Amino acid sequence: MPPKPPGVDTIERSWRSPLRGPWLTAVYGTALLVALPLVIITGLLDYVAYGPQFDQAFPTDVGWLRLPAFDWPTRPSWLFRVTQGLHVTLGIVLIPVVLGKLWSVLPKLFDWPPVRSLAQALERLTLLLLVGGILFQIATGLLNIQYSYVFGFDFYTAHYFGAWIFTGAFVAHVVIKFPRLVTALRSRPFGAQLRTSRAATRPEPPDPDGLVATEPGPATVSRRGAVGLVGGGALLLAVLTIGQSLDGPLRRTALLLPRGRQPGPGPNGFPVNRTVAAAGVRPEQTGAGWRLTLRGGGRTMTLDRSALLAMAQHTAALPISCVEGWSTRQAWTGVRLRDLAARAGVPDPASARVSSLERAGLFRTAVLASNQVLDPDALLALRVNGVDLSPDHGYPARVIVPALPGVHCTKWVAEIDFQGRTDG
Amino acid sequence: MAERAARLRARYGAAPWHLVVVTAALVLAGWVALRLAHEATAGRMLLWFLGAVIAHDLVLFPVYAAVDRGLRALARGRVTLLNHLRAPALGSALLFLVFSPGILRLGETTHLAATGQDQRPYLMRWLLLSAALFLLSAVTYLLRRRQASPKRSDSA
Numbered sequence: 001m002p003p004k005p006p007g008v009d010t011i012e013r014s015w016r017s018p019l020r021g022p023w024l025t026a027v028y029g030t031a032l033l034v035a036l037p038l039v040i041i042t043g044l045l046d047y048v049a050y051g052p053q054f055d056q057a058f059p060t061d062v063g064w065l066r067l068p069a070f071d072w073p074t075r076p077s078w079l080f081r082v083t084q085g086l087h088v089t090l091g092i093v094l095i096p097v098v099l100g101k102l103w104s105v106l107p108k109l110f111d112w113p114p115v116r117s118l119a120q121a122l123e124r125l126t127l128l129l130l131v132g133g134i135l136f137q138i139a140t141g142l143l144n145i146q147y148s149y150v151f152g153f154d155f156y157t158a159h160y161f162g163a164w165i166f167t168g169a170f171v172a173h174v175v176i177k178f179p180r181l182v183t184a185l186r187s188r189p190f191g192a193q194l195r196t197s198r199a200a201t202r203p204e205p206p207d208p209d210g211l212v213a214t215e216p217g218p219a220t221v222s223r224r225g226a227v228g229l230v231g232g233g234a235l236l237l238a239v240l241t242i243g244q245s246l247d248g249p250l251r252r253t254a255l256l257l258p259r260g261r262q263p264g265p266g267p268n269g270f271p272v273n274r275t276v277a278a279a280g281v282r283p284e285q286t287g288a289g290w291r292l293t294l295r296g297g298g299r300t301m302t303l304d305r306s307a308l309l310a311m312a313q314h315t316a317a318l319p320i321s322c323v324e325g326w327s328t329r330q331a332w333t334g335v336r337l338r339d340l341a342a343r344a345g346v347p348d349p350a351s352a353r354v355s356s357l358e359r360a361g362l363f364r365t366a367v368l369a370s371n372q373v374l375d376p377d378a379l380l381a382l383r384v385n386g387v388d389l390s391p392d393h394g395y396p397a398r399v400i401v402p403a404l405p406g407v408h409c410t411k412w413v414a415e416i417d418f419q420g421r422t423d424g
Numbered sequence: 425m426a427e428r429a430a431r432l433r434a435r436y437g438a439a440p441w442h443l444v445v446v447t448a449a450l451v452l453a454g455w456v457a458l459r460l461a462h463e464a465t466a467g468r469m470l471l472w473f474l475g476a477v478i479a480h481d482l483v484l485f486p487v488y489a490a491v492d493r494g495l496r497a498l499a500r501g502r503v504t505l506l507n508h509l510r511a512p513a514l515g516s517a518l519l520f521l522v523f524s525p526g527i528l529r530l531g532e533t534t535h536l537a538a539t540g541q542d543q544r545p546y547l548m549r550w551l552l553l554s555a556a557l558f559l560l561s562a563v564t565y566l567l568r569r570r571q572a573s574p575k576r577s578d579s580a
């Protein structure tokens with residue numbers, strides 16, 4: 001074996017915490033093992049909810065990593081509210097656990113010699129993907145929900161492919177380490193550990209992985225304290241995040257997130273995604289001259305707002321659930337999309353393409369699948385909570401469909417093009 | 425057969441299934457990397473991916489370890505006091521880490537376009553939350569000390 005370079009021993013001796021060891025690592029690891037699959041699955045469901053079969057999930061071209069496409073259901077209406085709320089909230093809540101887990105294994109980074117065998121070298125490479133992957137996903141996700149696109153690349157591309165790199169490394173890590181995790185958890189009963197005081201806290205016996213310090217100092221925190229500190233951090237983040245998915249006064253508890261704030265009082269005073277000013281929709285486009293164009297079966301017709309208001313009106317309490325994880329339930333009133341489809345002469349459409357007055361922007365059009373047009377609560381909403389939609393919420397008319405991601409609930413609708421079953 | 429497996433094990437350093445598992449993860453990542461290589465921003469993505477590891481392992485960790493050493497020096501062996509400093513400091517730092525984009529106002533125009541609001545309130549809210557954490561910790565510390573020390577009225 002080559003001689004250790006100077007400093008290696010010093011680093012090795014400088015790991016003093018008597019808490020580091022297989023048991024604590026396994027406790028943090030178990031929490032991640034249980035929760036991360038939920039984050040991964042809800043993230044992938046977000047991709048499916050966009051409708052990859054209509055080429056409207058980003059990134060559009062994913063090669064072998066295409067997910068099985070299915071029509072995203074409209075029921076339960078809170079489906080996307082829960083899946084995407086879970087993705088973002090759980091992703092945030094797990095941050096202290098990730099940091100605690102990394103703290104517990106950090107000495108391994110300075111392992112000497114750095115490479116003992118091919119197996120170890122390859123495994124260390126997958127660990128780079130694992131750690132890089134989770135930190136990358138957390139960083140891009142956090143920046144995205146706070147509207148700081150400082151990274152300068154496309155969020156969707158990065159977060160989608162980053163998810164696959166992470167997931168591959170995560171699966172490999174779990175397969176390799178699972179037996180160790182089980183042994184470590186069995187080595188000391190959880191309950192007894194949590195009852196052990198700081199004074200009685202002793203280092204674990206030396207382990208084959210070298211997590212236990214060679215010269216541990218006295219404990220300044222018990223294992224209960226270490227678990228509690230990470231759990232407390234997770235709880236703190238949960239309390240400050242969950243509000244963006246709640247309605248009523250509790251919404252304000254999301255103190256540090258954009259969606260804990262209400263943009264104003266009144267029936268239209270709920271969070272806006274993309275203001276009318278940002279969308280570049282001008283007042284003269286939405287005034288008395290506004291017309292809704294319906295297309296179907298080769299025919300075109302236009303309706304003005306009073307013609308729409310003269311049609312059968314339906315009210316539904318539906319959540320608007322943003323891909324960024326926040327959501328809010330409001331009472332929307334308007335014309336059923338299936339009534340408009342019938343008006344256009346396509347009572348059983350295969351899909352419908354909705355276009356906005358907006359000229360630029362990724363979401364100025366969206367395709368709805370057949371089930372999303374035909375749901376009895378799927379609306380072209382004209383009013384919300386008993387009043388006309390405000391300009392920021394899509395006046396003169398917007399789409400609202402149960403369980404549809406908010407970005408596809410097109411605002412300032414200009415046109416709906418219904419495709420028949422045989423149109424191809 | 426068994427002998428060949430044993431030879432592989434000796435030369436490779438682990439069981440054959442280990443090779444299968446790590447290779448699968450590396451091939452997947454390699455395939456993604458090749459796919460992304462033609463993107464104009466591929467370099468930035470790689471930079472953020474590796475940068476995140478470096479930022480955690482070689483910046484964040486040394487910084488919080490150094491701060492902890494500072495707190496230990498400050499507490500001079502009074503472990504309960506140390507922990508009542510550590511807990512709120514960690515809480516405050518965690519909030520800063522997670523919510524720094526808003527606190528530092530790193531997206532004023534996109535935030536305004538998306539929500540119709542500015543990012544001004546977050547800094548003060550973070551400071552107040554941090555103050556609340558330290559205050560809460562200080563109060564519980566004092567209560568614990570009073571419970572631990574023999575009551576004055578008894579000795580009078």
Ligand code: HEM
Pocket residue numbers: 036039040042043044046047050057058059087088091092134137138139140141142144145156157159160162163166167323324325
């Ligand atoms: C292990 C960690 C994570 C994995 C594997 C993961 C995976 C995914 C995947 C596959 C998507 C779909 C991407 C697409 O539609 O192109 C997604 C979306 C998203 N993720 Fe994550 N994610 C993780 C952590 C996080 C965290 C920590 C946050 C934020 C705090 C976050 C925020 C988001 C957001 C906001 C979206 C929706 C983007 C959009 O459709 O506009 N993710 N995630």
